[in-house]
Amino acid sequence: MxxxxxxxxxxxxxxxxxxxxxxxxxxxxxxxxxxxxxxxxxxxxxxxxxxxxxxxxxxPSGGQRRQPKRQGASSSGSSVDAHAAAxxxxxxxxxxxxxxxxxxxxxxxFQPVKPTLMQVVRQKLCEGRKVTCRLLGVILEESTPEELQKGATVKPSVLEVLLEITKYCDLYLMDRILDDESGEKVLSALEEVGIFTSGGLVKDKVLFSSTENGRSSFVRQLEPDWHIDTNPDIIFQLARFIKYELYISANKPERPASNVFNSRSLEDFFGVSDRSA
Known part of the structure; x- marks a missing residue:
């Protein structure tokens, strides 16, 4: 046995x-x-x-039952065979x-361990530590400077990944505005969602210009590892100078350069929508 x-x-x-x-x-x-x-x-x-x-x-399977002792001198062959088969x-x-x-x-x-959002951010950014990012259409619901004159709203879906980026990277947010009041509305919107308290972003790193070329100039001066934008012209112009770029667009155009990536949104690029599904 x-x-x-x-x-x-x-x-x-x-x-x-x-x-x-x-x-x-x-x-x-x-x-x-x-x-x-x-x-x-x-x-x-x-x-x-x-x-x-x-x-x-x-x-525990428990102890084996003790078979009661059989009375009599011998048992039949068929009974022994039945017990053996059982x-x-x-x-x-x-x-x-x-x-x-x-x-x-x-x-x-061997069940795969799901990485944390911080690990995903570090992996996607290829360990890049300085990031510049456009506000309109990426961080904000508004997509034009004219809309900012009425108000500014941070996209709820982007907040989680934005906070993680501010914890890991030196982040600069920027865009074109038509007046100073628009800039104040943007700062107030960012402050309301806790970007300046929960993350590592400070108000001095939110930059405004009066032209699109002004934003491009900011990026050139800061020399980030990544720039994120919705303007294809700026993406194309900066491709020679910036290590990596993320082009936010609903469409999936041809990549102007090998260092340019495309995504429908910032949160999609980091898989935030997949994680919440």
Whole structure:
């Protein structure tokens, strides 16, 4: 009986090892033959760790029932055969159940971990630490300077990613305005949503100009790692000078340069809409 149980454990470990190998091969396109001795040791340790975890997570099956002693000198051959068949069926069902539980533990172990928004921001920005960004149509609901004369509203959908960018990057917001009152409306809107208190942005880094060329000049002087804009002309003009650019547009035009990326919105670029789905 002990030998049979030992054999079942050995077979289960082999199956578990094969299943872990399959999972690893899906994650890493490299064969185990190419791994060094240290990597092989790590892999073996992982298999053992998962197996031990599975053993700890197993629900106790309870002790085996003691069969009452039979009275009489002997039992019939058919009764012995029936009990043997029942024992084999029980062993097979238990082995199948154990195998299923082991696979479940391995699947949970290899469950992909969802990155935080901060990690996504750092990855998408390629570790860039200085960012310049247009306000109209990107941060604000308004898309023209004329609309700003009536009021300014920060897009609720962009707030989360904007706060993360201000925590990680040196961010400058800028745009063209027609009068000083428009600039005050923009600053008030940003202050109301907590950009100047929750994030790392200060009012001095919100810049205004009276022309589109003025915004382009700001970007050239600041020399950011990234510039974000909705104006294709400015995107094209700055492509030679800025390391990366993000062109915000509902359409998906041809990329004017390899360092220019396109997205429908700033939040879409960082996958904020996908995370909230």
């Amino acid at each position: 002990a030998d049979s149980s030992k054999e079942e454990s050995v077979q289960l470990i082999k199956k578990l090892g094969a299943y872990v190998t399959l999972k690893l091969s899906n994650l890493f396109p490299i064969s185990l033959d190419d791994l060094g001795s240290r990597s092989v040791g790590t892999f073996a340790g992982m298999v053992v760790a998962i197996f031990l975890t599975w053993r700890l997570l197993r629900t 024992a084999m069926a029980s062993s097979g069902a238990r082995s199948s159940s154990d195998d299923s539980r082991a696979r479940h533990v391995v699947d949970e172990f």
